[in-house]
Amino acid sequence: MTSRQFSVTVDLAVLTVADDTLKVLVVRRGVPPFRGRWALPGGFVLAREDLMDAARRELVEETGVPLRSVHLEQLGSYGSPGRDPRGRVVTVAHLALLPDLPEPVAGSDAAGAEWRPVEDLLSATRRLAFDHGTILADAVERARSKLEYAPLAAAFCPPEFTIAELRRVYEVVWGTELDPRNFHRKVTGTPGFVEPTGESTRRGGGRPARLYRAGDATLLHPAMLRAPHPVR
């Protein structure tokens, strides 16, 4: 039982909804292994750094977004012996949700970073480096299921948003259509989901919509259930 030493990294699945599409932030690898392939942003955990701090640091380095407006949670760890040809590396993957930021990705390391549709990257062809395809798939599944029981969709929206904008998030992430009227009833009727600001906006084409901000609930009750899966 010699080599008990591992490298530990954090990787980030940073998701956003833009152009009615679920997108993920990826970077082009400039060095082997997997040179030229897309990968999730990430890096080594520093000697005296907590895992979540490392994830926050990487997130800021890669996106330049203020942490205030980001949802960040640990997703899970991936440590197959063969996942990195250079040696034994365990990565602690994190899931980050961002609003569609007007400013394009800025920041030092973010030179090669790019928003890409999740769908493209999960296809059999456009494979991500390492096991990042698996991580991304797990991240998307986590986001999808967590929208059901947590008021998480607001993390994809600016601080103030309309019910319709919130609905678009659900529709894009779940890949389904939702009835605007029932959705409105559900969202405004679930305690702590959203709070009206009193303001309204006319961002869209028709009648101005009232603005809301995220409520203080951490759990939705009752949950906002997706239609039962195809079966099973």
Next chain:
Amino acid sequence: MTSRQFSVTVDLAVLTVADDTLKVLVVRRGVPPFRGRWALPGGFVLAREDLMDAARRELVEETGVPLRSVHLEQLGSYGSPGRDPRGRVVTVAHLALLPDLPEPVAGSDAAGAEWRPVEDLLSATRRLAFDHGTILADAVERARSKLEYAPLAAAFCPPEFTIAELRRVYEVVWGTELDPRNFHRKVTGTPGFVEPTGESTRRGGGRPARLYRAGDATLLHPAMLRAPHPVR
């Protein structure tokens, strides 16, 4: 950025329901640090071992149970710089659920292992070693919430069980009482939750109860919701 090397361990929160109590398997530490304190079982990940394999190996070493009858899933990783005074150790915690085994904990390493009520170990006094109190709290919360939407309660039961036994699991884990009639309706009415075996038993005092085994569903729909939290 010198020392990028970490030790990586797996720790196990092994839960079971026995004597109408939620219990966890703990070992008494024989060496510093935290000598004499209770800790979750766990150990180092071997050089060529996957994380889940390491967890399975530790589980068998500590409990001697056949893996067949165990639910095992990754819980999350804990890596605060100060969590282990001996150096930088990241642990990948796992959650295991077992039926109440007739045979007491057997196996090589299991000498000092013991089932203890979760409640006792989460109290401010009887502190666990390292950050294992936090891990245990997270594990219990995961188990509680997962009972809602996954047919996981069966993992606490023997291969064949009665509806009442399944209900006891929910009641003990959630710390609530459930209406037997509504519970019965819900469980038998949710597709894939349980399958009748045709047999019946008279384990209890009164009328014999039909036996069921776990169904093939992986997700309950609709979910079995707990009463809304105290409030929000």
Next chain:
DNA sequence: GGCATTACTGTCAATATGACGACAAAGGAG
């Protein structure tokens, strides 16, 4: 047989959901 005990079935009201009609409030075309 009578009683205690546990298992199971059925009913009814309250609540939540899906489907969809209808009206409100803006902008734009003419």
Next chain:
DNA sequence: CTCCTTTGTCGTCATATTGACAGTAATGCC
């Protein structure tokens, strides 16, 4: 300004699910 299009919001109704609880069934024990 009026009509029309586009969105937002409220209301209604049938159906599904849940909570509360009455009532019947099948044992063991005395």
